Amino acid sequence: MTISKKLKKSMEQGSWIRKMFEEGILLKSKIGADKVYDLSLGNPIFEPPSKFTQLLKEYIEKPTAGLHRYMPNAGLPETRSAVAKNLSTEIGLRFTKDDIVMTCGAGGALNIIIKTLLDPGDEIIVLAPYFAEYFFYADNHGGKCVVLDHDSNFMPNLSMLDDVVNEKTKMVIVNSPNNPSGVVYPKTVLDELGIIIKNLELKYGRDIFIVSDEPYRKIIYDDTSYNHIFSSHPNTIVATSHSKDLGLAGERIGYVAVNPNNENKTEIIDGLTFSNRVLGFVNAPALMQHLITHLQSETVNIEQYKINRDFLWENLTEIGYEVIKPQGAFYMFPKSPIEDDLAYVSKLRENNVLVVPGSGFGSPGYFRISYCVDDHTLKGSIEGFRKVFRDHR
Amino acid sequence: MTISKKLKKSMEQGSWIRKMFEEGILLKSKIGADKVYDLSLGNPIFEPPSKFTQLLKEYIEKPTAGLHRYMPNAGLPETRSAVAKNLSTEIGLRFTKDDIVMTCGAGGALNIIIKTLLDPGDEIIVLAPYFAEYFFYADNHGGKCVVLDHDSNFMPNLSMLDDVVNEKTKMVIVNSPNNPSGVVYPKTVLDELGIIIKNLELKYGRDIFIVSDEPYRKIIYDDTSYNHIFSSHPNTIVATSHSKDLGLAGERIGYVAVNPNNENKTEIIDGLTFSNRVLGFVNAPALMQHLITHLQSETVNIEQYKINRDFLWENLTEIGYEVIKPQGAFYMFPKSPIEDDLAYVSKLRENNVLVVPGSGFGSPGYFRISYCVDDHTLKGSIEGFRKVFRDHR
Numbered sequence: 092m093t094i095s096k097k098l099k100k101s102m103e104q105g106s107w108i109r110k111m112f113e114e115g116i117l118l119k120s121k122i123g124a125d126k127v128y129d130l131s132l133g134n135p136i137f138e139p140p141s142k143f144t145q146l147l148k149e150y151i152e153k154p155t156a157g158l159h160r161y162m163p164n165a166g167l168p169e170t171r172s173a174v175a176k177n178l179s180t181e182i183g184l185r186f187t188k189d190d191i192v193m194t195c196g197a198g199g200a201l202n203i204i205i206k207t208l209l210d211p212g213d214e215i216i217v218l219a220p221y222f223a224e225y226f227f228y229a230d231n232h233g234g235k236c237v238v239l240d241h242d243s244n245f246m247p248n249l250s251m252l253d254d255v256v257n258e259k260t261k262m263v264i265v266n267s268p269n270n271p272s273g274v275v276y277p278k279t280v281l282d283e284l285g286i287i288i289k290n291l292e293l294k295y296g297r298d299i300f301i302v303s304d305e306p307y308r309k310i311i312y313d314d315t316s317y318n319h320i321f322s323s324h325p326n327t328i329v330a331t332s333h334s335k336d337l338g339l340a341g342e343r344i345g346y347v348a349v350n351p352n353n354e355n356k357t358e359i360i361d362g363l364t365f366s367n368r369v370l371g372f373v374n375a376p377a378l379m380q381h382l383i384t385h386l387q388s389e390t391v392n393i394e395q396y397k398i399n400r401d402f403l404w405e406n407l408t409e410i411g412y413e414v415i416k417p418q419g420a421f422y423m424f425p426k427s428p429i430e431d432d433l434a435y436v437s438k439l440r441e442n443n444v445l446v447v448p449g450s451g452f453g454s455p456g457y458f459r460i461s462y463c464v465d466d467h468t469l470k471g472s473i474e475g476f477r478k479v480f481r482d483h484r
Numbered sequence: 485m486t487i488s489k490k491l492k493k494s495m496e497q498g499s500w501i502r503k504m505f506e507e508g509i510l511l512k513s514k515i516g517a518d519k520v521y522d523l524s525l526g527n528p529i530f531e532p533p534s535k536f537t538q539l540l541k542e543y544i545e546k547p548t549a550g551l552h553r554y555m556p557n558a559g560l561p562e563t564r565s566a567v568a569k570n571l572s573t574e575i576g577l578r579f580t581k582d583d584i585v586m587t588c589g590a591g592g593a594l595n596i597i598i599k600t601l602l603d604p605g606d607e608i609i610v611l612a613p614y615f616a617e618y619f620f621y622a623d624n625h626g627g628k629c630v631v632l633d634h635d636s637n638f639m640p641n642l643s644m645l646d647d648v649v650n651e652k653t654k655m656v657i658v659n660s661p662n663n664p665s666g667v668v669y670p671k672t673v674l675d676e677l678g679i680i681i682k683n684l685e686l687k688y689g690r691d692i693f694i695v696s697d698e699p700y701r702k703i704i705y706d707d708t709s710y711n712h713i714f715s716s717h718p719n720t721i722v723a724t725s726h727s728k729d730l731g732l733a734g735e736r737i738g739y740v741a742v743n744p745n746n747e748n749k750t751e752i753i754d755g756l757t758f759s760n761r762v763l764g765f766v767n768a769p770a771l772m773q774h775l776i777t778h779l780q781s782e783t784v785n786i787e788q789y790k791i792n793r794d795f796l797w798e799n800l801t802e803i804g805y806e807v808i809k810p811q812g813a814f815y816m817f818p819k820s821p822i823e824d825d826l827a828y829v830s831k832l833r834e835n836n837v838l839v840v841p842g843s844g845f846g847s848p849g850y851f852r853i854s855y856c857v858d859d860h861t862l863k864g865s866i867e868g869f870r871k872v873f874r875d876h877r
Contacts, residue, residue, distance in 0.1 A: 093601075093691050093748040093751055093752065094600050094601060094748075094751055094752060094755040095599070095600060095601055095602055095603045095606075095755070096603050097603050097604065098599060098600055098755055098758070098759065099755075101758070101762070102754070102755065102758050132554075134553050134554045135553060135554075136553075138547070138549070138550075138552070139552055144544055144547070147540070147544055148544055151537055151540055151541055151544070154531070154537065156531070157531075158734065159531070159532055159731055159732050159733065159734050159735055160527050160528060160529075160731075160733050160734050161525075161527045161528075161727075161733045161734055162734050195588060195736070195764065195765060195766075196764065196766060198764030198765070198766050199764040199765065199766075200764075201764060202763060202764035203764075206488070206491060206624075207487050207488060207491055208486075208487060208488055209488055210488045210489050210490050211490065213488075224761075224762065227761075227762035228762065228764065231599075231624075231762065231763060233626075298486050334554075338552055338553075339552050340552065340553050340554045341551065341552050341553050341554055341555050341767060341769070341770030341771075342552055342769050342770050342771060343588070343736075343765070343766060343767070343768075343769050343770075355486040355487075358486055358487055359486065359487060361495070362487040362488070362491055362492075362495065365491070365494070365495050366491065368617075368620075369494070369617065369620035369621065369624065370595060370624060370763065370764075371588065371589065371591030371592040371593075371594060371595035371596075371621065371763075371765075372588060372591070372592065372736070372764075372765070373588075373589060373591050373592075373736060374734060374736070375736075376734070376735050376736050376769040376772065377734030377735050377736075378734075378735060378771070378772075379769065379771075
């Protein structure tokens, strides 16, 4: 054996999204990319806001001396202050730079949070349908994910939380706006979660953190409001990135924000900073930190995402699919017309439409459509959705 | 307990370098920054080469559409090709993009290598004096570091390798040019290491990798030549970054190169790519990948480092310090005139000179001086070095 046995096993579990991605490449090379309607990936299609380029230009004209050097592991003080200021305005709690750690995207953020909070053997509750990477992130640090199921509206079955939490539970991950369902948890759900967790903390005599993974926070439609987690419980931490709201997914820039009212926040921030260092992130990329300092109130134009959502939802509903209209993110999660979502997704692929089976998100019987795609892809996919639906009626 | 017990323990072991850093801040706030001669950090003082800014300008004038999006986890194909091409020229072996994974610096590179190769309980041999972060990197993935000692020239005691390798050994980390000693291992040492490892692989019936951590590869003085590791053994992997050679430490851009003649290289690259993804790096920062594609043959002007080295070495030798003249990197590792390096370093601090005790690098009885500092700091430090030496004579 050359590589790690443990890693090999993880790799074999693989990822549905990645699998679809590879099958998509194969199909595209066979019949031509323009004939394949690939709705399998959540790769933002927009360029960053024009202010991004303008700031880059200003930087070149007047470079900050020493910007590209090592810095404190938590990030540039001015960037952390700008993030804190924006959060204070948005949320109405008083954040300072000492509540913020800049990270390599939300993936980096979640990894340093898990390393900071979990001991080997500890458990994380994930709410189905979930982003499958959580399982790998937990495993990186000796942790284990345990799933809490959802109701027909993709809301967590909070009444079942008591059954899945035990003396090893250290964290619950909330992801709203949700990937893959596009639902946004209402404040009542977050508050109920907070109350139940408080009781479970008393029952087991240990802290249990609610970690909100919210890279889609600013991608919200209609009159839906973003509900922050901080007022629901003091043991709350946000992990996020500018991948989607500023179109910077490849630049790996995000942050962790710890509840300013948490009584152990200094210890937590110190742990996050240390974890950022020893996991090899060291610090979030310097130039991006510098740029996003001045982009905290900017967002890519999400109007096109809304147009895509409406077009897709109207067409799928008209065909006969059962699908909840998403309130955020850029995914839709229809019910598979047959129980076997893997088989249904295969049928769609035979008709040149690529989507991801719900099994990859802990919710068999559904499939995920990403609508952050161009017009040709979105419109071209409808015929395949219609044909396969009719064939299975 | 709020944070992880395991992490808390790691944090208490802390880091000498960080400790000095904090004591330095305290001292500076007390007596004024200009009166403290801080030679404790390896933070490159040069700005990136002018071509870096020029490329950034070109990018703004004609942005590559979609550059900031997600990309393959191994990195941009054109960047990997450029790195491969440069390595092929430099080393004389034929690398292709499929031998390269772009990473978030050398710290990120080492973490994905360790995750890819080690199973929990596996061991890594580190050669004293060593970069202390290796211990944390190994621990991240359930591994353990075992130290091989050095001779009086800071060359590894290869004849003792048999005593520290066992059936759990999976890796040896080589760091040349070396932090903290500044020595460059000659080809004979690397070849001998390769032969011994080959025999130990036969003895234990498993692959043992030689991983060369070489962020200082291009910071080499006089007629010393960089000796690559690839011809010494097929199980060889390079981890490096552009932190020092291009002055981009804060930008987190580096790469892994796997020996193109390794028969399992596809499996290794797949493991590295997967590890890059699940550890939350996802990919090396996109814009930096784009820029360094065209900077593979550039290096910061190292002439000033050489001037600093010569000045410091001549002065220390003249004072009476026993110190090997470094051939690379930007560190010097004098013998402490008293056995207790911690006490000696404290005395230097009392005289406003900050350096790091050798104990932090597994070599008590020495201390590390970083000479990538400005003129004022370097020249101002000599008086303290002289005074404390005289006091202890």
